[in-house]
C-alpha cells in the first residue's frame with residue numbers, strides 16, 4: 265500500500281511492503297522549538313533529517329507476526345530490522361541515531377501532528393479523517409539522509425463534524441464525557457471482568473476509517489500490553 269502522505273516514492277517501497285507504510289521526512293532545522301529542544305543537543309550538526317515511520321492498518325501486524333511473536337518487544341525488533349535493512353540498502357553507512365524505539369523520549373503524537381497524521385480524539389489516540397485511529401508510530405530516527413522532505417498531510421479533524429460522537433457514548437465508565445479521565449479509564453480497565461481489558465470500546469465505536477481497523481488479535485495484543493503497563497506488571501519505555 266502506498267502511503268497517503270505522499271506521492272508513491274520507490275525509495276520507501278520496502279517499508280511499504282512490510283506494513284511500515286507511513287513515512288514522514290522532516291528537515292531538522294525546520295522543526296519547531298518545542299520538538300527541537302527534546303532532541304539531542306548536537307542534532308543539527310550531525311543530522312539533516314528526522315524520519316518518522318508508522319503503520320496504517322493491519323498489514324504491519326500480519327508481516328511482523330508471520331513467524332510468531334518472539335522476545336520481549338517483538339514489534340520493535342521487527343521494525344528495527346526492517347528499517348536498518350532499508351537504510352543499508354539506500355544509504356549504506358549513513359550516520360543515524362534512533363529516537364524511538366529507544367531511550368530518547370520523543371513525543372510521537374507531536375511529530376504526527378507535524379506530519380498531518382494526528383488529530384486529537386476524545387480517547388487520546390490520534391485520528392485522521394482518512395484512516396480513523398488505526399495507525400501507530402513505529403520508529404523515529406535522526407539521519408544524515410538526503411531524502412525529499414514530505415509535505416504535511418492535509419485534512420481536517422473528523423471529530424469537528426462528528427455530531428453524535430459515538431466514541432463518547434460507548435465508553436462504559438463515561439471517561440470521555442468531560443475531557444479524557446485517565447483514572448476512570450484505567451480503573452475500569454483494571455476492574456475484574458472489564459469489557460475494556462483487551463480493547464477500547466470507544467475506539468472501536470468510531471466509524472472513521474473502519475476499513476483500516478486492526479483485527480481482534482492485534483487489538484488484544486496492544487491493549488493487553490497497555491493493561492499490563494497500567495497494572496504495573498511490566499515496565500517499558502516506549503510503546504505500551
Ligand code: B12
Nearest residue numbers: 370371372373374388389390399400401486490502503504
Ligand atoms: C505514556 C503513554 C501511555 C500511557 C498514558 C498515561 C499518561 N497520561 O501519560 C498509557 C499506558 C495509559 C497508554 C496507553 C495506551 N496508549 Co499510549 N503512549 C504513551 C507514550 C509512551 C508517551 C506519551 C507521552 O506522555 N508523551 C509525552 C508528551 C509530551 O508527548 P505529546 O505527544 O506532546 O503528548 C501527547 C500524549 O501525551 C497524549 N496523551 C496524554 N495522555 C494520554 C493518555 C493516553 C491513554 C494516550 C494514548 C495518549 C495520551 O496526548 C498528548 C497530546 O497529543 C506514547 C509514545 C510516545 N513516545 O509518545 C504512547 C502513545 C501515545 N500511545 C499509543 C497507544 C496506541 C496507546 C494504547 C491504545 C495502547 C496501544 N499501544 O495500542 C493505550 C490506550 C489507552 C487506554 N485507553 O488504555 C500511541 C498512540 C498512537 C496514535 N495513533 O495516536 C502512542 C503514540 C504510541 C505509539 N508508538 O504509537 N499510553
Ligand code: SF4
Nearest residue numbers: 385422423426431470
Ligand atoms: S466517533 Fe466521532 S468524535 Fe469520536 S473519535 Fe470518531 S470522529 Fe472523533
Ligand code: SF4
Nearest residue numbers: 435449460464465466
Ligand atoms: S479503554 Fe474503555 S474505559 Fe478506556 S477510554 Fe476506551 S472505552 Fe473508555
